[in-house]
Amino acid sequence: MFKSKASKITGILLLSASMLLSACGKSDKETSGTAAKNALEQIKEKDKIVVGVKYDTRLFGLKNPSSGEVEGFDIDISKELAKDILGDEKKIEFKEVTSKTRIPMLNNGDIDMIVATMTISEERKKEVDFSDVYFQAGQSLLVKKGSPIKGLEDLKKGTKVLAVKGSTSAVNIREKAPETTVLEFENYTEAFTALKSGQGDALTTDDSILYGMVDQDSNYELVGGTFTDEPYGIAVKKGNKELVDAINSALKKMKDSGKYDEIKNKWIKSN
Numbered sequence: 001m002f003k004s005k006a007s008k009i010t011g012i013l014l015l016s017a018s019m020l021l022s023a024c025g026k027s028d029k030e031t032s033g034t035a036a037k038n039a040l041e042q043i044k045e046k047d048k049i050v051v052g053v054k055y056d057t058r059l060f061g062l063k064n065p066s067s068g069e070v071e072g073f074d075i076d077i078s079k080e081l082a083k084d085i086l087g088d089e090k091k092i093e094f095k096e097v098t099s100k101t102r103i104p105m106l107n108n109g110d111i112d113m114i115v116a117t118m119t120i121s122e123e124r125k126k127e128v129d130f131s132d133v134y135f136q137a138g139q140s141l142l143v144k145k146g147s148p149i150k151g152l153e154d155l156k157k158g159t160k161v162l163a164v165k166g167s168t169s170a171v172n173i174r175e176k177a178p179e180t181t182v183l184e185f186e187n188y189t190e191a192f193t194a195l196k197s198g199q200g201d202a203l204t205t206d207d208s209i210l211y212g213m214v215d216q217d218s219n220y221e222l223v224g225g226t227f228t229d230e231p232y233g234i235a236v237k238k239g240n241k242e243l244v245d246a247i248n249s250a251l252k253k254m255k256d257s258g259k260y261d262e263i264k265n266k267w268i269k270s271n
């Protein structure tokens, strides 16, 4: 009697354990399968790509106050992606991101991809997937013309450097000039306004972005050359290989056809 009761209990336990296991296995597979399949399919289904871009970064993504349109290198690259993936460059919606908000917005599902002066880094690869490199920048310094700061070596104790929250620049500068004080702002408009109002001695970010500020105000100049590599990539939610492949294929076509160079020459001056 005791034996049979025990084996009955064991049997029930085994049965429920195996049911539990098979349920877990199934739902795991289904969840990841759906996520992997749907990023590109969802874009095709809604017939529109929602792209996170900068609105305050001259040359890359800048909202033109008179037309209300966003313009720049990242914008033109995004339009080409829409043309290749959906057959029409107008099948796109732009949403503003900052360096700080872009990864949370992507992972929240607010945007399908980030095309916003974003460096591919090992740290970020833990959170998002990247396309191939589509632009190569490097970190530099912007100062008022005539400033005693000529390069990294002048960022001593007591100097103030302005940077933007969530950028690689804010992290790198602490490593490269450990004695300087770093002040972080929400976006590049705020950081440049702070530099102009004397809140800091230099502003640091990618040379490509700093050239846009010089374009806006020629009283400022880049100094000290570049001291990091900032390869830009297009970021998508993790685990979306099909979308990454579609982006890489579109980028390759842009390069092969000469369209990439055309866009680059339109926005980026060779220095």
Ligand code: GLU
Residues within 6 Å of the ligand: 099, 116, 117, 118, 119, 164, 166, 167, 168, 169, 205, 206, 209, 230
């Ligand atoms: N490329 C750097 C980064 O991804 C600086 C530009 C930016 O803040 O977007 O952090």
